[in-house]
Amino acid sequence: MGNSYNYIKYIKRVAFSNALDSIISLTILSFGISALVNLFKWLVFSANWSVVSLNLPLYLFGSFPGDQLWRPGLWISLFAIFSFITLWGPRWSWLRKSLPFLWVSYAPLGIFLLAGGFGLSAVESQNWGGLTLTILLTSCSAIVSLPLGIALALGRQSTLPVIKNLSSIYIDTMRSLPLIAVLFFGQLLIPLFLPVGLEINRVSRAIIAFTLFVSAYIAEDVRGGLQSMPKTQKEAGEVLGLHPFQITYLIILPQALRIALPSLTNQAVGLLQNTSLMAILGLVELLGVGRSILANPEFIGRYIEVYIWLAAIYWIVCTVMALIARHLEQQMTLDKKDF
Amino acid sequence: MPPIVKATNLTKSYSKGIFALDNVCISVEPGEVLVVMGPSGSGKSTLIRTFNGLESFDSGQLNILGITLEGHNNDERNIHRIRKRVGMVFQQFNLFPHLSIIENITLAPIKVQKKKKAEAEQNALLLLSQMGIESHARKYPSQLSGGEQQRVAIARALALKPELLLFDEPTSALDPERVNEVLDAMRKLAEQGMSMVVVTHEINFAKEVGDRVLFMDSGKVIETSTPDIFFLNAKHERSRKFLNQIKK
Amino acid sequence: MKISYNATAQLVIALIVILVVSILINNLTLNLIKTGLGFNFSWLFRPASFALAEHPLPYSPSDSYAWALFIGWLNSLKVIFYSLLLSTLIGTCFGLFRIGKNALLRLVSAGYIAIIRQTPLLLQLMFWYFVAILGIKKSIISPMGNLLSISNQGINLLGVTLSAEFTSLLLGLSVFTSAYIAEVIRGGINSVNKGQWESFRSLGLEESIGLYKIIIPQALPAILPGLTSQYLNLAKNSTLAIAVGYSDIYAINDTIINQTGRPIEAFIILLLSFLFLNLFISNGMEVLNSMVTRSTKL
Numbered sequence A: 001m002g003n004s005y006n007y008i009k010y011i012k013r014v015a016f017s018n019a020l021d022s023i024i025s026l027t028i029l030s031f032g033i034s035a036l037v038n039l040f041k042w043l044v045f046s047a048n049w050s051v052v053s054l055n056l057p058l059y060l061f062g063s064f065p066g067d068q069l070w071r072p073g074l075w076i077s078l079f080a081i082f083s084f085i086t087l088w089g090p091r092w093s094w095l096r097k098s099l100p101f102l103w104v105s106y107a108p109l110g111i112f113l114l115a116g117g118f119g120l121s122a123v124e125s126q127n128w129g130g131l132t133l134t135i136l137l138t139s140c141s142a143i144v145s146l147p148l149g150i151a152l153a154l155g156r157q158s159t160l161p162v163i164k165n166l167s168s169i170y171i172d173t174m175r176s177l178p179l180i181a182v183l184f185f186g187q188l189l190i191p192l193f194l195p196v197g198l199e200i201n202r203v204s205r206a207i208i209a210f211t212l213f214v215s216a217y218i219a220e221d222v223r224g225g226l227q228s229m230p231k232t233q234k235e236a237g238e239v240l241g242l243h244p245f246q247i248t249y250l251i252i253l254p255q256a257l258r259i260a261l262p263s264l265t266n267q268a269v270g271l272l273q274n275t276s277l278m279a280i281l282g283l284v285e286l287l288g289v290g291r292s293i294l295a296n297p298e299f300i301g302r303y304i305e306v307y308i309w310l311a312a313i314y315w316i317v318c319t320v321m322a323l324i325a326r327h328l329e330q331q332m333t334l335d336k337k338d339f
Numbered sequence B: 001m002p003p004i005v006k007a008t009n010l011t012k013s014y015s016k017g018i019f020a021l022d023n024v025c026i027s028v029e030p031g032e033v034l035v036v037m038g039p040s041g042s043g044k045s046t047l048i049r050t051f052n053g054l055e056s057f058d059s060g061q062l063n064i065l066g067i068t069l070e071g072h073n074n075d076e077r078n079i080h081r082i083r084k085r086v087g088m089v090f091q092q093f094n095l096f097p098h099l100s101i102i103e104n105i106t107l108a109p110i111k112v113q114k115k116k117k118a119e120a121e122q123n124a125l126l127l128l129s130q131m132g133i134e135s136h137a138r139k140y141p142s143q144l145s146g147g148e149q150q151r152v153a154i155a156r157a158l159a160l161k162p163e164l165l166l167f168d169e170p171t172s173a174l175d176p177e178r179v180n181e182v183l184d185a186m187r188k189l190a191e192q193g194m195s196m197v198v199v200t201h202e203i204n205f206a207k208e209v210g211d212r213v214l215f216m217d218s219g220k221v222i223e224t225s226t227p228d229i230f231f232l233n234a235k236h237e238r239s240r241k242f243l244n245q246i247k248k
Numbered sequence C: 001m002k003i004s005y006n007a008t009a010q011l012v013i014a015l016i017v018i019l020v021v022s023i024l025i026n027n028l029t030l031n032l033i034k035t036g037l038g039f040n041f042s043w044l045f046r047p048a049s050f051a052l053a054e055h056p057l058p059y060s061p062s063d064s065y066a067w068a069l070f071i072g073w074l075n076s077l078k079v080i081f082y083s084l085l086l087s088t089l090i091g092t093c094f095g096l097f098r099i100g101k102n103a104l105l106r107l108v109s110a111g112y113i114a115i116i117r118q119t120p121l122l123l124q125l126m127f128w129y130f131v132a133i134l135g136i137k138k139s140i141i142s143p144m145g146n147l148l149s150i151s152n153q154g155i156n157l158l159g160v161t162l163s164a165e166f167t168s169l170l171l172g173l174s175v176f177t178s179a180y181i182a183e184v185i186r187g188g189i190n191s192v193n194k195g196q197w198e199s200f201r202s203l204g205l206e207e208s209i210g211l212y213k214i215i216i217p218q219a220l221p222a223i224l225p226g227l228t229s230q231y232l233n234l235a236k237n238s239t240l241a242i243a244v245g246y247s248d249i250y251a252i253n254d255t256i257i258n259q260t261g262r263p264i265e266a267f268i269i270l271l272l273s274f275l276f277l278n279l280f281i282s283n284g285m286e287v288l289n290s291m292v293t294r295s296t297k298l
């Protein structure tokens, strides 16, 4: 009795405190409920999900050879498994300790599983696609651009004018360019800059372009972390007789990275979303698969179903990434009061 | 034995005409505890920070543990040699927040003196128990009180087995009831014969532990006396004024 | 000793960079010789010979490539400018909803931000273009009589016609950016000391007046840098125009490369365009910033 009375008071306070408030709340409630009902009706009764269900392997693996589907399948499942262990897995310390290693090796493992070699049959990069390719582009670019970005950030903080200026010019130029231009010219120009006769596939070119682009952004995020470090930490290292390199790697960088973690997470989520740009530059990653299915006469005009389905996948993957990052943030928190 | 610190006519100014150090001459003998006092901005921090090369100076001579420091453009290796033998404790503790207490203490022994991890940890635990905080070894700095953090900072400085310890207002950032636990730890060190230069406003500590008191104002050394003389019978008007102020 | 070490390090780095760059340029020249393209800008003054659906200034296919690029520039500026206004408006509303008293508005705003920020812009643009605009079945929708009519040909607002391409780009960019701006606004307002809220409430000021007179002026210094970087992102993102067929600077560059096969020169032009655009936006925001700091410092 008293409990429900409190609820009423609470609801009154947060949504019906005065006339205007009540009008707004009622409007939202009525519109919201009718929108939800209509959406539900549409999702369940009107929408024709065959465009999704008939093409499920395409969305996940692109046109990977049918008898080899276990390879991308295994790789994607590992993503789910690693995520699950990171977020909710048991607290066995050997497992926890090997997690960073597992995540770092995830991208190279993906290249091996997709491209083949060492006993696996080779699969051309033209056949890579769907969510698999999206995650491949993201993980490979991320794993290279993080160290590169850190190096650029340290370079920009350096007292040596040559290093400082070179880093600054690179970072500022890259950050002023639109990503699509970097990717497009990456496809066109990277072959021109390679030795005559050496060719690399579109996926590698895309990864190089993404890496060049993202590392400039990572550099600025890391630099923000470096700049917010108080000078006293450096001094405390100095009076202990640590070498400047040791001070950077053991004291400054770990803390700066921890501070930069939220923005680095945003970069990672942004990177995953931005791999969709390759859909208009000739790769059939997740969005590219959607486009090619929509171009198929059998499914013409099924835009809404495809887009909602794609949005849902992107949303889920991005949210999982954000959750993992938040988890990492809590693990790395400097303010370890709750132990 | 030669003095541990020998400074002659040490002079430094940050901006023209205002001296942070003005012809400072002092020496610290082995095993001596020198207490440095003076009003805010008088140059106390600047002085002791020149002793381990954290600050440069404009003119004068400085010799630490037999190594001569130049005013500017010192050879990195000389500064490094001094820092390995001189420990420092800061007002704000400056522990490394991302490392546990034991990691804070063993970092330099492992990375600078290349000691084995087990040996360094054993020594760290010994130091922590001397400081009375061995139970916190696996915690992180933010889980400790200010007084405990400052004792960790002292243990961290001691881990390199320094021949001289510098303290810059080690108790100023502490709650009043926490001050004594840190001063007691410092007192024990003095009893063991550690050479120390301590910037502090703690009169009782200066009286009981200090061998000499050095009083500074506007970058100048106004007087250097034994505690008995300084606190009862200071030679200079300026010193007496200062003492009256801090006693209030 | 110290100086010589630093000098050596710099020399080594400089040499490596020079070496890498010269290898790259060497490869480039070899490749250019192989393809027989060379490097020059004289093609800029040849007739473009492609049509543009939208051009704020007179344009015909017989005009030069340079003029076509300029038209592309104007088209870019147009969509950036209007998206900037619209996204700021939407973003401010959602940012304020997010911290407001009404729990339902907070919920709606949080949902909006979560959905928009966690899905790709390109997907959203395609949605606006193919579903929201081209997907309109009824020939014309006029919710406000003659003032506003919407059809799959675009929008007619107060007699001004906006093409379907422009409209979808405008909406897509604005909605996407607004979610980020909402977060910037929320962060800025949260950065103001909580005591300020209590003190204007204790003076009996109304919420809206207090927000407008007390809180927002203090939040602005924290908001403006975030806003600047969102505007810069918006300008860069506007190049996704190519996905909906709007002729902005990048899309025209793309067409020109297809016609002339001169990616390097086109890249240089695009790079310069964007360096200029960035300078323009950041300087504009700098002026705004100094105005704000001057007015809040009194």
Ligand SMILES: Nc1ncnc2c1ncn2[C@@H]1O[C@H](COP(=O)(O)OP(=O)(O)OP(=O)(O)O)[C@@H](O)[C@H]1O
Binding pocket: B014, B015, B019, B020, B038, B039, B040, B041, B042, B043, B044, B045, B046, B047
């Ligand atoms: N980095 C600096 N740049 C410019 N001036 C400085 C700097 N550090 C110190 N000073 C000036 O040098 C003088 C001496 O400063 P110092 O910090 O040594 O004083 P202090 O005696 O330690 O004071 P406190 O008791 O407040 O710590 C002061 O006038 C101070 O303003």
Ligand SMILES: [Mg+2]
Binding pocket: B044, B045, B046, B168
């Ligand atoms: Mg001081």
